Amino acid sequence: xxxxxxxxxxxxxxxxxxxxxxxxxxxxxxxxxxxxxxxxxxxxxxxxxxxxxxxxxxxxxxxxxxxxxxxxxxxxxxxxxxxxxxxxxxxxxxxxxxxxxxxxxxxxxxxxxxxxxxxxxxxxxxxxxxxxxxxxxxxxxxxxxxxxxxxxxxxxxxxxxxxxxxxxxxxxxxxxxxxxxxxxxxxxxxxxxxxxxxxxxxxxxxxxxxxxxxxxxxxxxxxxxxxxxxxxxxxxxxxxxxxxxxxxxxxxxxxxxxxxxxxxxxxxxxxxxxxxxxxxxxxxxxxxxxxxxxxxxxxxxxxxxxxxxxxxxxxxxxxxxxxxxxxxxxxxxxxxxxxxxxxxxxxxxxxxxxxxxxxxxx
Amino acid sequence: xxxxxxxxxxxxxxxxxxxxxxxxxxxxxxxxxxxxxxxxxxxxxxxxxxxxxxxxxxxxxxxxxxxxxxxxxxxxxxxxxxxxxxxxxxxxxxxxxxxxxxxxxxxxxxxxxxxxxxxxxxxxxxxxxxxxxxxxxxxxxxxxxxxxxxxxxxxxxxxxxxxxxxxxxxxxxxxxxxxxxxxxxxxxxxxxxxxxxxxxxxxxxxxxxxxxxxxxxxxxxxxxxxxxxxxxxxxxxxxxxxxxxxxxxxxxxxxx
Numbered sequence: 001x002x003x004x005x006x007x008x009x010x011x012x013x014x015x016x017x018x019x020x021x022x023x024x025x026x027x028x029x030x031x032x033x034x035x036x037x038x039x040x041x042x043x044x045x046x047x048x049x050x051x052x053x054x055x056x057x058x059x060x061x062x063x064x065x066x067x068x069x070x071x072x073x074x075x076x077x078x079x080x081x082x083x084x085x086x087x088x089x090x091x092x093x094x095x096x097x098x099x100x101x102x103x104x105x106x107x108x109x110x111x112x113x114x115x116x117x118x119x120x121x122x123x124x125x126x127x128x129x130x131x132x133x134x135x136x137x138x139x140x141x142x143x144x145x146x147x148x149x150x151x152x153x154x155x156x157x158x159x160x161x162x163x164x165x166x167x168x169x170x171x172x173x174x175x176x177x178x179x180x181x182x183x184x185x186x187x188x189x190x191x192x193x194x195x196x197x198x199x200x201x202x203x204x205x206x207x208x209x210x211x212x213x214x215x216x217x218x219x220x221x222x223x224x225x226x227x228x229x230x231x232x233x234x235x236x237x238x239x240x241x242x243x244x245x246x247x248x249x250x251x252x253x254x255x256x257x258x259x260x261x262x263x264x265x266x267x268x269x270x271x272x273x274x275x276x277x278x279x280x281x282x283x284x285x286x287x288x289x290x291x292x293x294x295x296x297x298x299x300x301x302x303x304x305x306x307x308x309x310x311x312x313x314x315x316x317x318x319x320x321x322x323x324x325x326x327x328x329x330x331x332x333x334x335x336x337x338x339x340x341x342x343x344x345x346x347x348x349x350x351x352x353x354x355x356x357x358x359x360x361x362x
Numbered sequence: 363x364x365x366x367x368x369x370x371x372x373x374x375x376x377x378x379x380x381x382x383x384x385x386x387x388x389x390x391x392x393x394x395x396x397x398x399x400x401x402x403x404x405x406x407x408x409x410x411x412x413x414x415x416x417x418x419x420x421x422x423x424x425x426x427x428x429x430x431x432x433x434x435x436x437x438x439x440x441x442x443x444x445x446x447x448x449x450x451x452x453x454x455x456x457x458x459x460x461x462x463x464x465x466x467x468x469x470x471x472x473x474x475x476x477x478x479x480x481x482x483x484x485x486x487x488x489x490x491x492x493x494x495x496x497x498x499x500x501x502x503x504x505x506x507x508x509x510x511x512x513x514x515x516x517x518x519x520x521x522x523x524x525x526x527x528x529x530x531x532x533x534x535x536x537x538x539x540x541x542x543x544x545x546x547x548x549x550x551x552x553x554x555x556x557x558x559x560x561x562x563x564x565x566x567x568x569x570x571x572x573x574x575x576x577x578x579x580x581x582x583x584x585x586x587x588x589x590x591x592x593x594x595x596x597x598x599x600x601x602x603x604x605x606x607x608x609x610x611x612x613x614x615x616x617x618x
Contacts, residue, residue, distance in 0.1 A: 158531045169531075173521065176535035269596035271536065288522060291598050300524040311528075 003135055004062040005094040006069050006086050007047075007054030010108050013084060020078045023048035029129040031076070036131045038072060040065035043136045045126040047101070049118045051108050056098060058135045062090045092327060095139060099323045102147035104156065110312040111156035116147045142330060150322050156315045159308030163191070164198035166304040167275050167296070171199060171243055174271050174294060182206040184241040186234055186255070187248030188213075188220040191277045191298075195245050196224055208241060210234035212248070238263040245275045246282040255283040257290070264290055275301070364414040365473060368432065371407035372466040374400055379459035386456075386529055397455050401439055404462075408436045418480045422491045424498060425481040428469035430615055435462040435469075437502020438509075441546070451510070451534050451542050458509045489563040496557030497576065501611060503550030504583065508608035510543040511601035518598070540597045543604055544590065551583045575614045582607050 008021060023031055028046050035044040035055060043058040055073075059065035066088045074081055089097045097106070102119045104111040123140040126132045132140070151157055160166035168178075175181050181204045185192045188211040196207060207226025210233070211217035217228035229237055238244075238259065248254050255274065264272065274295040276283040281297055288295040296304075378400035385396075411432060415423035423429045439462060442455045517539065520530045558580055561568060586603050589595060595603070 155531075158528075170521070173517070173526075173530065173533070173535050174537065176537045268594040269600075271597070291596060294521050296524065303524075304526065 002062045002091045003056065003058050003094045003139055004066055004091075005054055005056050005089040005097050006066050006073075007052060008084060008086055009052035009054070009106060011106075012087055017079060017084050018051070018053060021048075021053040021073060021084070022050075023053065028125050032126055032129045032131040034076075035069065035072065038065065038068045040068060043133045044131045045122055045136055045140065047119060047122040049115065052101070052106075054101070056094065056136065056139070058133070066090075095142070096323060096327060098139065098143045099146040099150075099326070100320075102143040103150035103319055103323065104147075105150075105316055105319055109161050110309070110316070111151070113151070113157070116144075119143060119147070142326075146323055146326050149326065150319045153322055154315050154318045156312055156319050158315075159311045160305050161309050161312065162305050163277070163298065163301045164195050166301045166308065167195050167245075168198045168202050170294070170296060170304075171204075171273055172202070174273050175242060178202045178204040180205070181242045182208070182240055183226075183243045183245065184208040184210065184234065184237055185220065185224075185226075186210050186244065186246040186282065187250075187278065188216045189247040189249075189277075192245045192247045193220060193224070195275060195277065199243060200224065204243065206240075208234075208237050210237075235259060239266050241272075242270065243273045243275065245277065247277045248282050249278070250282060251280060253282060253284045254278075255287065257284045257286040260287045260293055261290055264293060267292075277301070364411050364418070365470070367407045367411040367414065368466060368470055368473070371404045371411060372463060372470060374404035374407060375459045375463045375466065378404065379456065379463065382456040382459070386532055397452065398443070401443060401455050401459075405436065405439045405443065408432060408439065412436060420480075420482045421486060422494050424494050426472070426478050427615070428472040428477075430498065431465040431469045431472075433498045434501045434505060434612075434615070435465045437499045438462055438505045439502075440499070441502045441506045441549075445506075445542075445546070445549075451513075451538065453513070453533060454506060454509060454542070457513050458506060461505065461509065485565070487565045489560050490566065493557045493560040493564060496553050496560060500550040500552075500554035500557060501615070503546045503553060504604075504608045504611055507543045507546035507550065507604045510539050510546060511604040514539040514543070514597060514601040536597065540600065543601060544587075547583060547587055547590075547604060551580070551587055554580050554583065579607075579611050579614055582610065 008018060010018070013021075023046055025048075028048070032044050032046055035041055035046070035057065040059040040061050041057045042060075045056045047054045047056070055069060057065065057069070066086075070086050073079070073086070074084070098119075100106045102116055104113065104115055107115050119140070123132070123136070126136065160169045171178055171181065178199060181199070183196055183199055183204050183206070185196055185207065188209055196204075200207070207221065207224045208229055209217045209221040209224065209226055210229045210231050211220070212231050214228065214230055217231075220226075221228040244255070246255055255276075260272065260274075269292060271292045271294065274283050274287060274293065276295065276297045279298065283295055283297075285295070287293055378397060381400065382397055412423050412429075415429055419425050424433050438458050442458055446452055446454045513533065514536055517530070517533050517536050520526045520533075521536070554576075558576060561573075561576070586595075586600075586607060590600060
């Protein structure tokens with residue numbers, strides 16, 4: 001009994017379609033039961049995230065099952081016939097697709113790990129709802145193994161892909177774990193907020209926010225659970241922090257070489273990481289020449305992010321080789337949880353790179 | 363047979379370094395896991411060499427420059443295997459392998475050119491053996507501290523350049539490197555202190571030059587640690603001092 005997959009993702013459907021097709025978390029068990037109520041479908045798992053809506057299942061006649069499933073989705077969600085094109089995968093191609101999804105190869109941020117947890121959660125929900133059996137159990141368990149294998153045996157997670165993640169990666173290469181790191185934001189802009197949140201998500205603490213408009217500083221400090229200081233006073237906090245994010249709209253340098261030079265003499269060798277995301281720049285370039293001070297501006301962070309993305313893209317082929325080798329080793333029969341010999345060699349010979357086949361509008 | 367073990371150990375470290383270098387440049391990081399098994403293989407051959415030399419001399423095998431270099435190399439590998447993981451510095455082994463390789467190549471060349479042969483003592487002095495073993499183990503820790511210092515400069519340069527290469531992502535954070543360096547200096551100084559205390563109980567009184575040189579090395583490291591504890595030396599001068607101090611300690615070995 002072949003496995004199949006039907007869905008849309010961020011590459012094939014705009015957000016306007018994806019948001020309408022998204023399954024409400026609480027309604028997933030009900031939908032799973034309804035999908036399994038379709039004659040041809042005996043097992044089902046729904047993977048619904050902000051970037052994809054996919055249904056994996058098992059059916060004797062996958063082509064007919066996929067048609068009925070597409071009709072079900074159009075019928076139950078606010079999408080018009082002809083408005084959406086689902087991709088369809090069967091047998092090894094479906095397994096291959098799930099493996100790529102679990103490995104982060106199909107994600108918007110290549111190699112990201114959040115999807116791995118989302119796949120696990122989707123499977124757990126289906127299992128609790130009683131809509132998985134031998135094939136889905138085996139398929140999803142294998143996908144977890146593949147996801148881990150791809151991440152441990154390739155460099156798909158290496159390198160930063162955004163300004164925020166580049167800042168965090170650099171901070172971790174300076175300080176190690178960010179648990180004890182204190183951050184100061186000078187200029188309460190959107191980019192500062194995003195970068196600070198990236199640092200906070202990795203454990204940084206004691207955020208100090210300073211802004212020309214004190215109200216805005218207080219607002220951002222409250223949001224980030226930090227404290228606000230008046231713009232005239234931020235210099236006095238320099239010796240308290242490890243990371244400074246500056247993004248004021250000042251037309252001249254706000255953080256000057258002599259300020260940092262003076263502070264570093266008092267810091268007794270503790271490193272200082274400065275992130276200048278303002279244009280024109282807030283921090284004098286000469287600051288980077290001071291020992292134990294590391295200054296990065298927006299262009300340099302952007303460059304690191306671009307290189308990181310390119311590096312991850314180069315890894316796609318390596319990851320696909322790992323997945324193909326896994327599929328070759330396990331074989332579709334094993335993934336389907338069926339004894340060798342059933343369904344013959346024809347199914348087993350299906351190549352994992354079988355192209356997605358858009359469904360004709362139901 | 364002892365020569366063969368030394369050559370095999372040297373080849374193991376060379377192979378380990380080449381494999382690590384290739385792995386760090388390759389698209390797949392999996393081969394990095396082989397560093398430790400290769401270091402263990404190298405250590406086994408080193409140990410076999412030292413055991414045979416020890417049996418030949420009837421004492422701790424540090425009777426000539428070649429043996430001393432192999433003993434220091436052995437100490438570096440032991441320290442790396444014992445502490446590398448605890449300090450979260452698996453790459454410390456990769457960076458120390460070239461140094462171990464060079465030391466052993468010098469040792470092989472020396473032994474092939476002019477192996478002085480057995481030098482059995484008239485009477486065995488356990489305090490002398492303890493003094494020598496502890497001192498050379500301390501040199502292993504100092505050597506590894508020097509390697510951590512080199513790694514710090516490498517990573518600092520990458521961070522300052524704004525163009526981090528592939529190795530940057532595999533390297534440990536600079537804070538961990540400095541922390542590990544300080545711990546290795548402390549461990550080395552403690553071991554050397556034990557060695558020096560043991561020398562007070564030796565039956566044979568060491569040469570004045572030996573005492574002066576050992577004391578100078580011990581004092582240099584002790585001063586470095588004390589100044590760091592009191593004043594907190596900034597990372598760059600601290601790493602530089604650790605590298606220079608080890609170079610000095612190595613030079614003194616030839617005089618000992």
